[in-house]
Amino acid sequence: MDLKSKLAELKQQAMKKIEEVNDLTALNELRVSYLGKKGPLTEVLRGMKDLSAEERPKVGALANEVRDSITALIEAQKERLELEKINQALADEALDVTLPGNPVSIGERHVLTQIIEEIEDLFISMGYQIIEGPEVEQDQYNFEMMNLPKNHPARDMQDTFYITDELLLRTHTSPVQARTMEQHDFSKGPLKMLSPGRVYRRDSDDATHSHQFHQVEGLVIDKHITMADLKGTLEVFAKKLFGEDREIRLRPSYFPFTEPSVEVDVSCFKCNGQGCNVCKGTGWIEILGSGVVHPNVLEMAGIDSTVYGGFAFGLGPDRVAMLKYGVDDIRHFYQNDVRFLNQFKVKG
Ligand code: 2U9
Numbered sequence: 516m517d518l519k520s521k522l523a524e525l526k527q528q529a530m531k532k533i534e535e536v537n538d539l540t541a542l543n544e545l546r547v548s549y550l551g552k553k554g555p556l557t558e559v560l561r562g563m564k565d566l567s568a569e570e571r572p573k574v575g576a577l578a579n580e581v582r583d584s585i586t587a588l589i590e591a592q593k594e595r596l597e598l599e600k601i602n603q604a605l606a607d608e609a610l611d612v613t614l615p616g617n618p619v620s621i622g623e624r625h626v627l628t629q630i631i632e633e634i635e636d637l638f639i640s641m642g643y644q645i646i647e648g649p650e651v652e653q654d655q656y657n658f659e660m661m662n663l664p665k666n667h668p669a670r671d672m673q674d675t676f677y678i679t680d681e682l683l684l685r686t687h688t689s690p691v692q693a694r695t696m697e698q699h700d701f702s703k704g705p706l707k708m709l710s711p712g713r714v715y716r717r718d719s720d721d722a723t724h725s726h727q728f729h730q731v732e733g734l735v736i737d738k739h740i741t742m743a744d745l746k747g748t749l750e751v752f753a754k755k756l757f758g759e760d761r762e763i764r765l766r767p768s769y770f771p772f773t774e775p776s777v778e779v780d781v782s783c784f785k786c787n788g789q790g791c792n793v794c795k796g797t798g799w800i801e802i803l804g805s806g807v808v809h810p811n812v813l814e815m816a817g818i819d820s821t822v823y824g825g826f827a828f829g830l831g832p833d834r835v836a837m838l839k840y841g842v843d844d845i846r847h848f849y850q851n852d853v854r855f856l857n858q859f860k861v862k863g
Contacts, residue, residue: 533592631729652682652690701818725848745806772808778801807824
């Protein structure tokens with residue numbers, strides 16, 4: 516067979532096979548087999564050396580045409596197969612964006628935060644400011660200014676984490692009030708503040724003790740403040756936190772920073788004062804300490820105790836949460852086991 520016929524047959528055969536190919540690997544194999552160095556086209560070109568000078572350019576032109584046609588068809592097929600591949604992948608990986616998603620579990624504020632914020636909201640509604648302060652405190656603010664001079668026996672009541680002789684982890688939030696009293700400009704009005712926060716005691720942790728817990732303390736200072744203001748305020752507080760039917764009773768007590776001092780009981784929210792396991796049969800639950808601010812405390816903060824007076828109170832949100840929800844171990848609040856925390860979800 517002459518080279519021209521060979522080329523014509525080669526073209527026809529190659530075009531047919533390339534036309535029929537249906538995947539990219541096979542197409543590449545065809546490209547190598549027809550156009551590669553060991554392919555029939557190369558062989559034809561090699562045979563051209565035996566042709567006459569007249570025939571050689573004609574066969575050469577035909578060989579080029581055959582190679583160009585094959586190459587063009589391969590390119591066209593390649594484009595088609597690649598497009599098909601992309602379309603197939605898009606179809607296989609199609610996402611139905613209208614399907615409902617997997618529900619994401621949303622957290623909730625910690626139960627102590629919930630209680631503290633509930634208390635804050637109530638006192639904000641009565642015109643109090645929420646003021647926070649440092650947890651690492653000076654002896655001066657934590658003890659001295661709270662009428663607890665060095666060697667005062669009441670300092671033994673609170674075992675303290677000392678950092679240096681003068682620096683400590685605050686044992687109550689009262690130093691925040693001492694700092695605020697010192698700064699307050701009484702020509703602009705009374706001081707009404709609430710200081711929530713973490714406090715620290717050198718205690719061994721057990722079901723009812725934690726070396727770190729929380730306090731919320733309140734302080735009001737103005738002219739003509741009496742015990743009646745204190746009682747009325749705490750009654751509103753008890754009703755808000757434990758229910759409208761609650762009553763309070765005051766029992767005399769002692770705190771170095773208040774005089775007189777009282778402990779405040781709330782009628783039991785579980786048995787309505789009849790006696791049960793929550794109130795240990797007494798009908799009353801001790802919930803707060805409070806009193807009239809000691810004149811020494813006012814004077815040390817630069818306030819004239821003959822003109823101004825005030826009341827203060829303190830409570831432990833940890834204890835409130837334990838009573839309210841029947842939690843029997845204070846350590847649950849600090850272990851952050853989600854199975855425990857999830858019980859206090861307000862929604863969902
Ligand atoms: C200033 C003056 C007086 C705050 C007070 C208590 C009584 C009290 C305890 C209750 C349980 C702390 O959380 S607890 O452990 N608190 O009994 N706290 S009077 O008196 C102040 C505070 C600041 C300037």
